Amino acid sequence: MSTAALEKSVEKTEKVTSSSGSAATATATPTRRTDRKSILVGFDLGTNKSCILTGLPGSGDIAVSKIVSSVVGYVRDGIVDGIIAGNASILYGDDALRNVLHVNLVAPLDRGVIKHRDAARDFLQHIRSLADPSGSAEIRAVVGIPANATEEAREDIRQCATGIFDRILLIPEPFLAALGFRDDARLGQPGYVDPVTNSLFIDIGGGTSDLCLVQGYFPTPDDQISIGFAGDAIDDLMRQDIDRVYPNNGLTHLRIREIKENHAYVGTIRKPIDVKVIMGGKAHTLELGEVIGRAGNELIDKIYPALTTLIGRASSDGIVTLLQNIIITGGGSQIKGIDTVLQKKLSDDSYESPKVRLAGQDYKRYVALGALKAARAARENQWQYLLA
Amino acid sequence: MAEASRLEIALHDQVSAGFSEDALQEIFISEQKRVIDALMLAEVLGPLLTEQLSAATADPARVRTPAARSSQRLVTPDKPLGIADLIEGMLRQERDTHGHAA
Numbered sequence: 001m002s003t004a005a006l007e008k009s010v011e012k013t014e015k016v017t018s019s020s021g022s023a024a025t026a027t028a029t030p031t032r033r034t035d036r037k038s039i040l041v042g043f044d045l046g047t048n049k050s051c052i053l054t055g056l057p058g059s060g061d062i063a064v065s066k067i068v069s070s071v072v073g074y075v076r077d078g079i080v081d082g083i084i085a086g087n088a089s090i091l092y093g094d095d096a097l098r099n100v101l102h103v104n105l106v107a108p109l110d111r112g113v114i115k116h117r118d119a120a121r122d123f124l125q126h127i128r129s130l131a132d133p134s135g136s137a138e139i140r141a142v143v144g145i146p147a148n149a150t151e152e153a154r155e156d157i158r159q160c161a162t163g164i165f166d167r168i169l170l171i172p173e174p175f176l177a178a179l180g181f182r183d184d185a186r187l188g189q190p191g192y193v194d195p196v197t198n199s200l201f202i203d204i205g206g207g208t209s210d211l212c213l214v215q216g217y218f219p220t221p222d223d224q225i226s227i228g229f230a231g232d233a234i235d236d237l238m239r240q241d242i243d244r245v246y247p248n249n250g251l252t253h254l255r256i257r258e259i260k261e262n263h264a265y266v267g268t269i270r271k272p273i274d275v276k277v278i279m280g281g282k283a284h285t286l287e288l289g290e291v292i293g294r295a296g297n298e299l300i301d302k303i304y305p306a307l308t309t310l311i312g313r314a315s316s317d318g319i320v321t322l323l324q325n326i327i328i329t330g331g332g333s334q335i336k337g338i339d340t341v342l343q344k345k346l347s348d349d350s351y352e353s354p355k356v357r358l359a360g361q362d363y364k365r366y367v368a369l370g371a372l373k374a375a376r377a378a379r380e381n382q383w384q385y386l387l388a
Numbered sequence: 389m390a391e392a393s394r395l396e397i398a399l400h401d402q403v404s405a406g407f408s409e410d411a412l413q414e415i416f417i418s419e420q421k422r423v424i425d426a427l428m429l430a431e432v433l434g435p436l437l438t439e440q441l442s443a444a445t446a447d448p449a450r451v452r453t454p455a456a457r458s459s460q461r462l463v464t465p466d467k468p469l470g471i472a473d474l475i476e477g478m479l480r481q482e483r484d485t486h487g488h489a490a
Contacts, residue, residue, distance in 0.1 A: 171478065179471065196474070218477030377471035382479060 039063075041131050041141040041165070042372025044173065044365075045157070046070055047109045047207030048231060048257075049331065050123075051368035054131045055376065062372070066130055067364055068093040070206075072119045073103030092126040097254070111207035111228045112146035113153040120160040128164050140383060141165040142371040144173035147210040147224035158386060167383040171374055174201040174212030175219055177329045179370030181359060198318045199325035200310060202303065203367070204332020206231040209299070211306050213314055215322070222313060225306040229299060231331050234260055237295035238288075246286055250279050259288065265336035266296040296335055304345055311351070320352050329359035329366050 037056070044051040047070060054064040073096025075089050083102060084091070096103055108120035128139055143157060154170050161168055178195045186192040193199070196214055203210045209230045213223040235257050242249055242256065251259075255277070263273050271289035278284075307326070314322050323346070328339055339356045346354035359366055 169475070171475070218474045218481065220481060374471055374475060378475055379472050382472065382475050 036136065036138045038138045038140055039132050040372060040375040041127075041139055042176075042368040042370070042375055043127065043141050044144045044176070044367035044371065045109065046205050046367075047107070047112055049206065049364065050127070051365055052127055052130055053365065053368045053372045055372055057376070064131055065365070068127070068130070069097055070107060070109055070123065071096050072106045072108060072122050072126075073097075073099060074106065075099075075103050090122055092123065100254075109207060111230075111232075112205065112226070113149065113207075114156040114160060117156070117160055120156075121164070124161055124164045138166045139164070140167040140375055140378075142169045142171055142176075142375040142378070144176045144367045144371055145170045146208045147172045147174055147212055147219075147226040148221050149226075158384070162386040163388040165386055168386055169374065169378055169383060171371065172210070172212065172219065172224060173205075173367045174203040174210045174224065174329075175214060176368075176370030176374065177201050177203050177327075177359070177366045178212070178214045179373050180366035180368070181327060181329070181370070182373075184373075193321060193325055195325060195327065198321050199327060200307070200314070200322060202307065202326065202328045202330075202332075204230050204299070204303075204328065204330040204335075204338075206331060209303055209306075209330075209332065211303070211310055213310050213322075215315055215318070223310070225310060227302050227306055229302040231257075231260070234264065234295045234299060237298055238291055241291040241294065242286070242288065245291065248279075249277070249286070251277060260292070260295075261331075261334070263288070263292050264296050264334070265293060266300050267293070267337045267341045269293040296338075299332065299335070300338070300341055300345075304342065307342065307346075308349070323351055323353060324355040326354065326356045327359055328356065329363045331363070333358045333363045 040055050040057060042053040050068045050070045052064060052066050052068065053062050055062050071093065073091040075084055075091065079102050081087055084099060085095075091099055091103055096105060106116050106119040108114060108116050108123050114120045129135070131137075131139060141161070143161070145154060145157065149170075149172070157170060158168060178199060178201050181195050181201075183192070187194060195201070197216050199214050201210075201212045201214060203212070207228070207230055209227045211225045211227075212219050215223075235253065238256050238260060239251075239253070242251060259275055263275065269290050270293060272287045273289040273292060274285050275288050276283055276285055311319075311323070326342070326346075328342075332338065339358050343354050343356040346356070362369075
């Protein structure tokens with residue numbers, strides 16, 4: 001992985017982007033404690049899963065690499081001492097999920113944007129503690145945001161991060177995925193197509209599916225499409241269908257998500273897909289082939305028009321190469337058949353030799369990896385300060 | 389036609405209220421001229437509006453011509469793209485957006 005040294009000169013330009021109630025940011029250095037070490041953070045703030053990678057400036061090593069479920073659990077009143085480890089009052093991620101009976105679970109995000117500010121701040125504080133257990137370092141975080149996130153959504157992140165991160169950069173997630181996917185060791189090699197030069201990324205998360213053209217310049221709003229239909233929407237569709245076919249099934253939201261993660265597919269309906277569930281303490285087998293397939297195909301129906309729209313907007317130079325570099329990442333890349341179905345649809349619609357591929361096993365980390373690369377490369381005057 | 393009918397009814401009401409028939413006839417003629425002018429304008433504008441609406445509801449991908457994207461041609465540099473330069477491009481877009489909003 002290539003690293004870039006940060007520039008040492010600092011411009012004295014002040015730019016305050018505050019309005020009433022908003023976080024004040026500036027792109028200058030007011031005062032700086034030079035004895036404080038800096039930690040660079042690449043942070044994929046996902047609706048269901050977040051990923052944090054950290055490293056030190058000037059180093060190519062990754063110090064911390066964690067996937068954290070994006071959930072906060074507030075311990076309920078009256079829980080007996082010793083039930084919760086360390087008698088903690090707040091749990092995070094998988095700890096919160098494991099203690100679901102004893103906590104009020106709050107998901108800070110919905111469809112990629114902050115919905116519960118207090119929970120978001122608590123979650124970010126937890127992320128900070130993972131990056132810097134000592135609590136004394138300066139934290140510079142590049143945070144992934146949905147494609148075409150509104151200014152309001154961006155400001156929400158800044159406000160929640162104020163007092164937790166010291167400097168911040170917000171960058172769209174599919175672009176960060178392209179950066180993360182880029183194999184720095186192969187840059188310049190014959191036959192290697194730099195994904196940042198000519199590719200189309202489809203990042204299917206929990207809250208949003210984001211598509212992004214990356215063609216050698218930072219993507220404009222026209223190069224990005226964000227669809228509010230992704231993993232959570234598939235869960236909702238499955239829930240509706242399962243409730244219709246198997247009333248009183250008692251399946252929780254988390255169990256349905258688990259069924260989806262194990263069995264999701266697109267394309268021709270596959271039957272039978274038998275899933276064992278416990279209902280009222282008794283084991284039952286539910287045949288869910290059609291339920292799962294219908295929900296998955298709905299995702300294809302939403303993504304495909306956006307995909308062809310972006311292809312239509314791409315520069316005509318290198319369009320054939322672009323069609324060979326359509327990459328699916330995010331949790332949705334694990335849906336069986338999603339690459340072949342999209343590729344076939346493009347072929348059937350007479351697109352020239354399309355090739356859709358999956359990002360691979362590291363799909364959970366590409367956005368955070370790209371964010372960490374961006375953190376390493378960002379110039380001093382590109383960071384925004386979060387002034388508490 | 390409907391407007392003319394309504395006008396006729398209104399005029400009859402005015403007559404019964406005591407207005408002179410000559411004055412009412414003058415009003416009727418001027419309103420008739422106004423309606424004719426409006427019909428002529430609709431005949432001219434109608435096709436133009438139809439054409440505009442058809443273009444606006446067309447596939448947005450087809451609306452984008454290669455010329456519209458000439459300022460962002462595909463870049464095929466000899467060296468790998470610098471991330472800092474790409475970030476600079478992002479910040480420039482944000483500044484332009486805020487400038488437009490202001």
